[in-house]
Amino acid sequence: MTTNTQTNIIELKNVAVHFQTSDRQVDAVQDVSLTVTAGDVYGIIGYSGAGKSTLVRVINLLQRPNQGEVWVNGQNLMTFKPAALRAARRNIGMIFQHFNLMNSRTVFGNVEFPLLDLKMSAAQRTEKVNKLLDLVGLSSMAQSYPSQLSGGQKQRVAIARALANDPQILISDEATSALDPQTTTDILNLLADVNRKLHITIVIITHEMDAIKQICQHVAVMDQGRLIEQGSLLDIFGHPQQPLTKKFVDSSTQLTPALQEIKKSGLIQPHKQNLIELKFLGNSAQEPIVVALYKKFQVEANILFSNIEQLQGTTVGIMLLLLNGTNENINAAWQYLQQSQVEVKQIKYSEIEVD
Amino acid sequence: MSQFLRTWFPNVVMNWSGDNGFVQAIYETLYMTFVSAIFAGILGLILGIILVITDTNGILPHAKFYNVLDKLVNLFRSIPFVILLAVIGPFTKFIVGQTIGPTGALVPLIVGTAPFFARQVQLALVEVDPGVIEAARAMGLSPWKIIYRVYLKEGLPELIRSGTLTLISLIGLTAMAGAVGGGGLGNMAIAVGYQRFQNDVTFVSMILILVLVFVVQGLGDWAIKKLEH
Numbered sequence: 001m002t003t004n005t006q007t008n009i010i011e012l013k014n015v016a017v018h019f020q021t022s023d024r025q026v027d028a029v030q031d032v033s034l035t036v037t038a039g040d041v042y043g044i045i046g047y048s049g050a051g052k053s054t055l056v057r058v059i060n061l062l063q064r065p066n067q068g069e070v071w072v073n074g075q076n077l078m079t080f081k082p083a084a085l086r087a088a089r090r091n092i093g094m095i096f097q098h099f100n101l102m103n104s105r106t107v108f109g110n111v112e113f114p115l116l117d118l119k120m121s122a123a124q125r126t127e128k129v130n131k132l133l134d135l136v137g138l139s140s141m142a143q144s145y146p147s148q149l150s151g152g153q154k155q156r157v158a159i160a161r162a163l164a165n166d167p168q169i170l171i172s173d174e175a176t177s178a179l180d181p182q183t184t185t186d187i188l189n190l191l192a193d194v195n196r197k198l199h200i201t202i203v204i205i206t207h208e209m210d211a212i213k214q215i216c217q218h219v220a221v222m223d224q225g226r227l228i229e230q231g232s233l234l235d236i237f238g239h240p241q242q243p244l245t246k247k248f249v250d251s252s253t254q255l256t257p258a259l260q261e262i263k264k265s266g267l268i269q270p271h272k273q274n275l276i277e278l279k280f281l282g283n284s285a286q287e288p289i290v291v292a293l294y295k296k297f298q299v300e301a302n303i304l305f306s307n308i309e310q311l312q313g314t315t316v317g318i319m320l321l322l323l324n325g326t327n328e329n330i331n332a333a334w335q336y337l338q339q340s341q342v343e344v345k346q347i348k349y350s351e352i353e354v355d
Numbered sequence: 356m357s358q359f360l361r362t363w364f365p366n367v368v369m370n371w372s373g374d375n376g377f378v379q380a381i382y383e384t385l386y387m388t389f390v391s392a393i394f395a396g397i398l399g400l401i402l403g404i405i406l407v408i409t410d411t412n413g414i415l416p417h418a419k420f421y422n423v424l425d426k427l428v429n430l431f432r433s434i435p436f437v438i439l440l441a442v443i444g445p446f447t448k449f450i451v452g453q454t455i456g457p458t459g460a461l462v463p464l465i466v467g468t469a470p471f472f473a474r475q476v477q478l479a480l481v482e483v484d485p486g487v488i489e490a491a492r493a494m495g496l497s498p499w500k501i502i503y504r505v506y507l508k509e510g511l512p513e514l515i516r517s518g519t520l521t522l523i524s525l526i527g528l529t530a531m532a533g534a535v536g537g538g539g540l541g542n543m544a545i546a547v548g549y550q551r552f553q554n555d556v557t558f559v560s561m562i563l564i565l566v567l568v569f570v571v572q573g574l575g576d577w578a579i580k581k582l583e584h
Contacts, residue, residue: 060493062489062492062493082497083497085495086495086496086497087495088495089492089493089494089495090494090495092493093493094490094493094494096486096489096490098486099486100484100486100487100489100490101487102487102505102508102509103509103584104508104509104511104512104582104584105508113494113504114494114495116504117496117500145584146584147584148584158490161490161494165494165495
């Protein structure tokens with residue numbers, strides 16, 4: 001028997017947040033419960049307006065919920081007095097889409113900022129700031145002002161600042177949404193490093209599946225204030241349940257656009273049901289399916305589309321095959337595929353929506 | 356040079372020193388400007404900060420308090436300065452013991468300027484990026500520390516811009532206060548220059564006030580340039 005040493009570092013219980021506008025009530029977050037274990041990288045994905053930003057602000061009570069409980073490190077933050085809450089917030093670093101650096105302070109000054117109230121000598125502070133700048137790779141820019149930096153560099157400064165208090169948790173609020181793809185990858189790699197080397201639990205919110213795919217271990221999908229689906233990255237990516245989740249997964253695998261292209265090209269005939277989708281998870285990705293189909297059943301498999309990626313060290317592959325052979329052989333091949341390690345699904349021509 | 360001055364500015368030369376001379380008037384104008392600037396500055400800064408933090412989006416929102424203060428600031432800003440001078444006469448006497456002379460002008464100058472500056476401070480601090488304020492809250496800073504480490508630090512260039520503007524408008528008010536018994540260059544221009552038809556005195560009074568305005572503006576611009584990154 002293995003002992004489960006995972007501790008729940010963040011627990012939100014039935015959290016709801018409403019905003020009152022002049023003529024109506026906006027339910028930004030409705031009955032959300034989620035648990036993040038220590039050391040996890042937890043992603044929350046959703047379109048803008050889904051309530052993600054409001055939800056993560058509940059974790060450090062920048063946004064006090066109207067209902068529900070907020071537990072961090074086994075303590076109910078809702079019961080904390082202001083001074084205790086401020087101390088608890090120092091344990092939760094936060095980075096933002098627009099970096100939120102102070103323009104009046106240098107890079108060094110911005111990273112030093114959270115340390116100003118600690119009982120530290122100036123020399124100790126300098127040493128700590130230099131260490132943090134080294135970690136994010138910006139030692140040479142210490143005396144620059146934020147206005148002289150690129151977006152990616154600004155976010156690195158923000159990460160160094162967020163880490164200054166040695167937090168256990170780091171919240172990333174759309175931190176890569178204002179950055180170009182290459183810089184996004186660099187920043188996500190830095191966050192993955194922070195998670196691995198410093199053992200900091202990270203909660204990421206984003207609208208980009210690619211960001212989730214790159215570093216998250218667990219994912220929650222948020223829509224109109226509710227969490228509609230949550231699970232491990234492999235579960236969500238391999239077996240999305242909700243239509244919105246499928247849409248996000250699609251946006252990353254590009255499967256739907258590929259199907260649309262195939263339909264438009266007239267490559268397949270509507271009456272033949274010989275277009276199939278294969279999904280590989282883990283080791284099954286190594287089986288030589290296409291070769292087997294031909295050798296065993298004389299079925300020619302034309303690969304129309306394929307996408308293979310590594311998620312958390314596991315291979316996830318999607319392939320669209322157009323099967324060519326006698327009906328009998330195709331049926332036999334179909335039986336074979338269903339018994340294999342691979343998930344197989346027939347694509348109905350009429351179900352492909354072309355806009 | 357002195358011949359030139361005697362020819363073109365005879366009354367200025369005659370009135371330069373002495374009890375009611377230019378030197379005394381310059382001193383009085385500077386005294387009124389800077390003493391009231393210090394008090395109105397502190398008062399306006401405090402009121403402006405309170406307006407920013409008690410606003411609905413502020414760090415310590417308090418709707419009722421904000422509304423009352425907001426209305427008061429508007430009320431005092433709406434009273435024409437010449438009328439304010441007269442209306443608060445008894446209050447002035449109570450505070451500084453006299454209603455004439457440069458010291459008697461201080462109270463109305465402060466009461467007239469502080470609400471104006473409070474509004475300027477509010478506008479300057481509202482400009483501070485709300486995201487930076489949120490980041491500071493997320494770091495666990497207390498409201499007091501957010502005020503002086505974030506609002507005042509980030510808003511400093513804008514505050515100096517507002518301060519310069521307020522100081523220049525204050526110099527204008529000292530001239531008006533001077534004309535009704537406060538002394539200074541305003542008194543010089545009206546009581547001596549205008550009423551005795553000594554146009555050279557009026558002209559030089561104006562030039563001296565303009566020099567003061569340009570110096571203040573120049574110092575303000577220089578400081579802003581130094582501070583903005």
